Amino acid sequence: MGSCIICGTSVDGHICDLHEEDALFEFRGNSADQLNVGRYYRGNVDGFAEFGVFVDIGDSVTGLLHRSELDQRLDSLDWDAGDEVYVQVKNVRDNGNVDLGWSIRQAESEFRGVLVDDPDVGHSTLLEEDEDESGNADGDGATARSPDTDDEASDDTDDEADETDDTVSGTDDDAADASESGTATAAPEAGAVSQTGDADRVSEAGGTVGSNSDADESTETESASGDTAAVEADAEDGPTTVPVGALADHVGETVRLEGEVVGIRQTSGPTVFELQDESGTVDCAAFVEAGVRAYPDVDEGEFARLDGEVRERRGELQVETEALTVLDDDERDEVERRLADALDDEARPDAVEPLAEDDTVDALSADLVEAATEIRKAVLTERPVIVRHTNTADGYLAGSALERATLPLVTDQHRRTDAQYHYFDRRPLEGGVYDMDDATKDASQMLDNKERHDEALPLFVFVAAGGTRESLDGFDLLNVYGAPTVVVDDIEVDGAVTDAVDAVVSPSLADAPDTTATTLAANVAAHVNEDVRADLRHLPAVSFWEDAPGAYVDLASEAGYDAEAVAQLREAVALEAHYQSYEDKRELITDLVFGDDESDVGGLAGHVAEQFREKVDDEVATAVANLEYHTVEGADVAVLDTDAYSHQYEFPPETLLLDELHRSVRDEVDAVVGVDTDTLYVRTDADLDLHELVADVDEAVPEGGVTTRSVRDGSVRYLAGERDAVLDATLERLAEDL
Template identity: 50%
Template sequence: MGNCVICGTSVDGPICSSHEQDVLFEFEGNHPQQLSVGRYYKGTVDGFADFGVFIDVGKNVTGLLHKSELNQRLESIDWNSGDTVFIQVLGVRDNGNVDLGSSIRQSEREFRGKLIQNAENTYLPDESETERTEQSDSEQSSQQSRTEANETKEQEESEAPEPSPTTDGSGNAVGSATVSEHKEPLERVPIDSLSDRVGERVRIEGEIVGASQTSGPTVFELRDETAVVDCAAFKEAGVRAYPEVDTGDVVRLVGEVELRNNELQVETEQLDALSDEEEDAVVTRLAEALENEARPADVDLLAEDSVVSAIHDDITDAAGAIRRAVIESRPVIVRHNASAEGYVAGAALERAVLPLVREEHARSDAQYHYFDRRPLEDGLYDMQDATKDATNMLDNRERHDEKLPLFVLVDAGSTVESGDGLDLLDIYGAPHVVIDTQYPDDDVAETAEVVVNSHLGDSDEDVAAGVLGANVAAHINDDVREDVSHLPAVSYWEDTPSEYVELATEAGYDEDHVTALREAVALEAYYQSYEDKRELITDLLFEHAKRDLAEHVSEQFRTKLENELDTAEPNLSVRGANGVTFTVLDTDAYTHRFDFPSTAVLLDALHRHDITGRPGGQNVTLGLADDEIHIRSDVGVNVRDIEDEVRERAPNAGIVAVGTRDGKFEFLRGEREAALDAVIESVSEHLN
């Protein structure tokens, strides 16, 4: 016998079953079947394939980390052959193939300890060979003793006579327990009081909001009207306890409150699903508490802004939907445009939601399980994005009994290009909220729980995505109001409304620093276009102490953008039609592809800075790519309005409008010049 290196519990070996997933294992065995499913191991990148990464787990065993297990695209992962990585063994097949999963923890210090596992036993790194041999012998002896004890108990139970029922005064049977064995029922206690009841035996009631099977116990997440707590139930190692209980069930649980590594956990003695009146009483209690807690505080907008005031109720409703998801233990997935504005708005929501997740869940890593932020290319939620999200959410529901997430579409989700993706979520019953600044197509957001879009209010004026994101964030969690008050100003490239300039100044962000933040986030948005990392964006937007970071990154932004503008300027062509001036850049021929700036950022800068000395009147900038024409205009040309005209002028070009105001046209590569002529003629007529 030994003691668990984490909790000190007496156990065979150095780790108890409850904490196997909290430590890092270094494998020194020689066969895949010696690996333990569920454990986290140190590995070495061996090579890459189209379908995943091969990783050596020790010297003699190689496993596959399939691309479906990664939280980013395979081509964007920054591992190289020979790199040390940390992975989880998901399964070992009969043919010896090892299935691996990714780990959030990617350094040894993030684990709570380290153990060595060889072909025979598990031991601490500094144990001697003699100690390891003694431990192995002890484990075998203890296992044999447990086996013999279980066999004896089973035999005694099978030979024991049936207990006689006790009777009341009239001779009626009332049960098998004697009066001396009767225990007074425990009174129900709220989960938020468990920190004061460590070591006590308690009864709690609520809804199972998650269930996961570890290599040791089954861990149920139980939520009542006050909080959520992990409850460990053990049948035998790796075997599901209480298989009749599932996510969504309303239950009564009795167990002992323990503190494991400063995290509360209830060791389950009894778990019963409730029904009928008992279930109804708990459901009613939870619903009332949820409604009260999810309702945002009656707070003001960040600033007096008539455009935003027109949709204040929508902002409140969106905040309530997000708060409700957190309280329900429903993951919140923020999908935002991979632009500076999208990142600013997404980061504002992240700032507001993460503290609520940490308050709601006792697990220290809950913020990684119940909140995620992922960028979207071009501000479109297409079928590729939706399919990936649906696959992940269904996998998490199947493997971890996780609720379907609430998806929050930020600076995206209002045009028909997102319609099919949103319909896919709706088919599965996954709720979503849209917070967008793009001009909307009719009926696209019908399936959304809430839509926040200034174009749906009394005013049809444009507003920056950061304005909406920061206001929703302040309504989700009023404690972060001061943290996010400077973000609206960061979202504007020019003509920032004075009320938001004033907010930023009051928060300690002068004009130069706001500009540096905007430029730095724009650069990192490009390089993180397939990533969902939090730390760098958080440091840029919220850490005053890291002011030099923004200055450094923004300098790179300006250098790269100015170099590209210098390259583009001599290669611009200017055409006039019907009194409209068109500045055309062949982005395939005269830009450095696959590096910053993106086409969108470059065209925005070209149109914004008026570098060609264009005359007065209507001005339009066109980015001509291999099979696309991007539009930037002074008035926001809606490509939907002129799609039919462009098709008529270039009938063989396969014209397709994408987006709405200042969107783009896709065409067949062989009809490039015809498509360009058709767009110029149609836009010029539309503007006159």
């Protein structure tokens, strides 16, 4: 038997449960399962990864400090391999992975004691000191400070001890008796309530289940067993069911809660179940014995009924669990439906005015609200939002509109300084097609984050991408895991895609006039967050390469973008979209699209646009000089061999070059066709169904392996050996539509 080095309480060892988080520990074990969750440990940086820092705890265990736990950007950490750091053990997984938390205390002197965590001893021991001749500690040089040597700590502890007396379960005498006998009756910092949206939940109390030490013995035994089949209170005689949001009115009472178990934490004292209903979230502590899992059959994501006493400590509410039952069948369905309806109501935005008068936007008003609701719902439920957009000017502008609207909501929802990077991401797509390569990368990353960090599966929002059947395989993979999806696309969306995703915004679904993906996304963004509406005004006009609607031209002018500034911004974004097309380039794109020098032709956009125009004009001039003209059944078609007469892998890419080329010669020909080794591109103003064209060409050249590559790019794939046959068949089929 010893005394707590901070408060002097009689304990088995040298630290009481209440003050474990005030002390620093040195780990002397050799396996992860010997670590104590909640304790702060001395460690050493082992290495860095894109998602965090690996830290060695002792000689045999390594944990991950995920970037989401840091209070600063990962790349701003002034740490090198081997540096001594201080971290908290947040979780030890069944597979041996250790999740670490950030400690704001990064110096030994900032802790109130240093102890040894040695599993062979079974309790915390003082760090051994060897006095050198000067009287200072040598070796590790660490000391364990006691109340006798730290008056200020002692004074602070008196207040904490008084508070503890009022919060430990049972009577004060019972608590004192338990403390004297070394029985674990108080949990270290566990079981506090957090209202919805509070990302830094404070775990502060626990104790034995129940509020009376002489409660019926059979009830105590049943509660402590952790069996999910615990006796449930009779519907008539049991506690009153109350919403989490009303718990403040029931302090001291035993109540019943119904909701979803959204988190489970095992502390060195009780098991803490985080229960969420339609009104909020509360932490409920269930105690068996120190460090033992209560209700082991209860898993995250299950819906449950919980009875317990409402307590208040240090300004926070908590519930001490007396009975916990997993709901099933009709009861589960009812609670799940109630929570889903409440979340939809909370996330659904108020009706907002379109950015400008637009018949297409008016026709899609309900779809815009639905898409915005899905995004807002993801933020409220701490689900990451991943925006997948094509690597074009339209794609980047559309994705940036959603980014501008969503990031402030993410910041409001989370206290972490890097939340904007952790809970929102833009990932460009080539050709606007979400293929299996892209889907496999996304699925692998989201499953890894779920396994290692308990992250919710993200919401995927496809903008200027994903609208056609070429993306179905990718959507099917996401659907296997239940990841929600939204598509915002200006091209005709296939019915199979509509069935495969959760929400769709497209003019084709309402027989509305054509527009750009940016116009649609900017109006969705205005519904997501009306506060950024003014920032979005110029984006629709920028996204039109020609014939921008007058309403959007006027709107851009009101925002300070004249015709020249609009053109420069469009060209600047198109140029930057090409380079490192797989990166979001968040800061650069933000400077371009939302910079303060929007009408300054000498600014960033003007500088980049100048490069765009020089490169494009040179390539177009070369292409025009090398066009081959074909007349098929009265239709004039210009054909460019892009392999021979364009620079491969340089700007402009073939798709943008052919767009510019078509605008240059459209008065002379009915269509432009670009052809390279195994890909063919079609540009025309005629009403053309690329899928039908490909089907007919495939029938004409069955050995050509002809398939649609991307409807958005107007591109067709084939076997290189059948290039000439495919080109001839394409020209003949194309003539039918011209």
